[in-house]
Amino acid sequence: MIISIDPSTGTELARFQAHSSEQVNAALDGAVSAQREWRRRPIEQRVELLTGMARALRDGKRKYAALITAEMGKPIVEAEAEIEKCAWTCDFYAESAPRFLADERIESNATESAVVFDPLGVVLAIMPWNYPFWQFFRFAAPALAAGNGAILKHANNVPQCALAIEQVMREAGCPEGLMRTLLIEASEVAGLIADDRIVAVTLTGSTQVGSIVASQAGKALKKQVLELGGSDPFIVLADADIEAAATTAVKARYINVGQSCVNAKRFIVEDAVADRFAEAFKANVAKLKMGDPMERDTNIGPMARANLRDDLHGQVERSVAAGAVVLAGGAPVDGPGFYYPATILDHVRPDHVAFCEETFGPVAAIIRVRDADEAVDLANQTEFGLGAALWTTNLDRARELARRIDAGAVFINGMVASDARLPFGGIKKSGYGRELGSYGIKEFTNIKTVWIG
Numbered sequence: 065m066i067i068s069i070d071p072s073t074g075t076e077l078a079r080f081q082a083h084s085s086e087q088v089n090a091a092l093d094g095a096v097s098a099q100r101e102w103r104r105r106p107i108e109q110r111v112e113l114l115t116g117m118a119r120a121l122r123d124g125k126r127k128y129a130a131l132i133t134a135e136m137g138k139p140i141v142e143a144e145a146e147i148e149k150c151a152w153t154c155d156f157y158a159e160s161a162p163r164f165l166a167d168e169r170i171e172s173n174a175t176e177s178a179v180v181f182d183p184l185g186v187v188l189a190i191m192p193w194n195y196p197f198w199q200f201f202r203f204a205a206p207a208l209a210a211g212n213g214a215i216l217k218h219a220n221n222v223p224q225c226a227l228a229i230e231q232v233m234r235e236a237g238c239p240e241g242l243m244r245t246l247l248i249e250a251s252e253v254a255g256l257i258a259d260d261r262i263v264a265v266t267l268t269g270s271t272q273v274g275s276i277v278a279s280q281a282g283k284a285l286k287k288q289v290l291e292l293g294g295s296d297p298f299i300v301l302a303d304a305d306i307e308a309a310a311t312t313a314v315k316a317r318y319i320n321v322g323q324s325c326v327n328a329k330r331f332i333v334e335d336a337v338a339d340r341f342a343e344a345f346k347a348n349v350a351k352l353k354m355g356d357p358m359e360r361d362t363n364i365g366p367m368a369r370a371n372l373r374d375d376l377h378g379q380v381e382r383s384v385a386a387g388a389v390v391l392a393g394g395a396p397v398d399g400p401g402f403y404y405p406a407t408i409l410d411h412v413r414p415d416h417v418a419f420c421e422e423t424f425g426p427v428a429a430i431i432r433v434r435d436a437d438e439a440v441d442l443a444n445q446t447e448f449g450l451g452a453a454l455w456t457t458n459l460d461r462a463r464e465l466a467r468r469i470d471a472g473a474v475f476i477n478g479m480v481a482s483d484a485r486l487p488f489g490g491i492k493k494s495g496y497g498r499e500l501g502s503y504g505i506k507e508f509t510n511i512k513t514v515w516i517g
């Protein structure tokens with residue numbers, strides 16, 4: 065049984081029978097035959113589906129945003145922004161995919177040689193609950209435009225979103241069977257990965273599950289894109305605009321109630337400005353309003369699940385026991401719902417849990433450093449490598465330091481965020497492969513050489 069729970073109250077919203085193995089089989093067969101037909105359509109026709117997806121998302125924006133908020137608790141304004149971003153990304157690929165996937169002529173000793181981009185087949189998408197629509201659509205818009213089919217195994221705490229995504233696809237005019245949601249337990253996924261009807265896998269989720277899925281896909285020799293956890297540094301150098309950094313820091317850490325892979329998690333600040341930054345950050349955090357996520361002025365809603373809140377609080381307790389200083393928050397909120405307040409831990413050291421583990425919730429760690437070199441060393445002292453932010457007014461130095469930071473993206477004087485136009489993904493235990501931009505659309509293509517003598 066797959067159960068949807070309102071994290072703001074802890075009450076059950078709905079329950080669903082998991083799909084049977086016959087239903088799973090029929091979905092895979094249907095996806096394979098739909099994809100065989102879909103891949104033969106010219107890309108100009110395929111991108112019409114994306115335009116339809118954008119329209120269906122915008123038409124249903126309020127309904128879908130309310131569903132996101134009901135099932136995983138993010139503030140409603142952010143849920144609406146998520147739907148808008150999905151629609152915009154569909155529009156972006158509707159316009160750009162034909163250009164990204166155009167044949168590339170390459171000079172060689174052939175009369176003619178070219179690279180063409182063919183689809184791979186039906187891709188299994190294993191997706192998390194934190195951005196229940198975005199995680200799927202940022203994969204699906206380019207993958208479908210490239211001629212693939214998609215099977216979605218969504219996180220089991222967002223089954224209504226998972227089914228609503230299928231509804232968006234139907235309204236968009238998706239060919240029958242080309243995209244299907246499967247309501248199944250995680251334990252069923254290994255069978256899907258091994259199944260010949262699935263050609264590739266994309267996962268957004270924890271590093272732990274990434275390793276399991278990678279080994280299963282590796283055994284079956286199937287292409288994977290893995291977008292896993294992160295412990296992004298947010299470096300503030302002494303010459304930075306401290307007020308601006310402390311304002312952006314709040315959004316960078318607490319958006320989505322801190323449950324994003326690219327939230328800034330470790331605030332690495334030069335000693336000379338650390339007190340000023342910590343005070344300004346604390347003052348901004350005090351303005352955040354925690355409450356019912358359906359209210360438009362709420363900044364901090366509940367966390368998505370009780371166990372996620374318990375795990376986060378355990379990390380806070382262990383960090384404090386080791387010497388971290390609580391500047392704000394620091395304990396779960398009593399009463400119904402899985403609320404955890406915006407929390408700041410100061411004087412965090414590299415051996416503290418809040419530094420060496422990913423904190424997936426509203427907890428910021430401030431680490432004080434001597435200089436820029438130590439800041440970069442500590443930024444890199446993590447098993448993750450997703451994003452990084454760097455604040456300084458010296459842009460030449462920033463460009464140089466950016467090259468020394470081990471991450472898939474470095475944002476200077478800004479916060480890390482995905483953007484359909486730019487590639488997104490990580491290194492180290494944050495995963496591999498890229499989503500979005502021109503790089504992302506090629507991940508699930510056969511980059512084929514055609515040579516004419």
Ligand code: NDP
Nearest residue numbers: 191192194218219220250253269270273291292293325424
């Ligand atoms: P998981 O990694 O457990 O879940 C992500 C997806 O993987 C879900 O669809 C889940 O399904 C599925 N899954 C779980 N176990 C397996 C398995 N053995 N084989 C195949 N698929 C599996 O994340 P959680 O929801 O448990 O969150 C825990 C942590 O993961 C967070 O604290 C955070 O560190 C990280 N995370 C990172 C995200 C990111 O954006 N990179 C997003 C969400 C979480 P099911 O729901 O049925 O278990």
